[in-house]
Amino acid sequence: MFVEFWEVGSTASAPLPMTVDDISFHLAVDWVPSLPPADGTAFMGWPPFLIENLPSYSNTTFLALRDRAARSDRQWKGVLSWMLGVAGARQFLRRDGYTWVAPLSAFYPTVVRTVDVQAWPPQFPQTKLVTDRNRTSRSRLRPDYIALRPVPGAQSAGEYEWGVAEAKGVAAPLSGKTAYPVDWYNQARNVTVTVNGAKVTIPRHMVIATRVNPNAVNAQTRRLQIRAWNRKEELNGLEHFVIGPVVWRRQHTFDWAGKRVCQREQYHIVHIARFEPRMSDAV
């Protein structure tokens, strides 16, 4: 079983393996992280009743909401969208190698709490982790999750990197959504992370949306979709800033690497203190 999936920066979808048991597992881990993984499907037993396997035209079986999901009240559709948004985000994070994921809401203001560390990587020392809002952010909301993974392609074992993620459940199709709303962008960046007293750079501020559309008449339109965004600030080294209003939009068609490319651009104002720009490429 699969869901239709758009990788970060990709305009074409590819099937992402995902089952109803994965959904049960992710929700159980999110709600009661100390629960043994084998109990996840019993604890969260509803997914098979509302989600079915749907063969598509391409002979790939996709997960889709059953039509009975349309006949629940609006408040429960909201709950369904939120839960599947959580499951979709966690499926993406697991696929991207994040071994430890914790809800940021677990970190209360001025309170020290122990969070579940069953999945904490044994190579990484146990840590005093402090998260706070980004003081320069205009967003009132914070991202949903903080996560830790081994650095992909690291030269030596024991190199890890942090990531933060915001999970969204949306009804609209994700197929044409190459850009994501500024509010989501700002929310994903409204966090600072301090590890053992030292502020750390977060290389990835991900937003992961899951399309949950129980009201669609066509079963194909009730298919689950997942799309991820992570806008990297690789060109200039900016790390903490608030993206401002759009002041210009254009559609630019040009040749690039032997191809004719048409891209849509938005130009935002960003207020920042003067800084020394740097290239991320080795010169």
Add this chain to the structure above:
Amino acid sequence: MRFEMQVVDRFRWWPVEELARASERLTPLALAEILARYLTQGPPLEPPEVEVLVD
């Protein structure tokens, strides 16, 4: 981003008044006007029209 070196020669800060006299091609082409308008009038009240540029 491995392509960065192919398209970026260097970084520098530009005073707004120098942008208006720049001989380099700016992106977007009307950058100096856009910034001047933002500084005097603030952000647009409505989403700006889409400029269509074909090279």
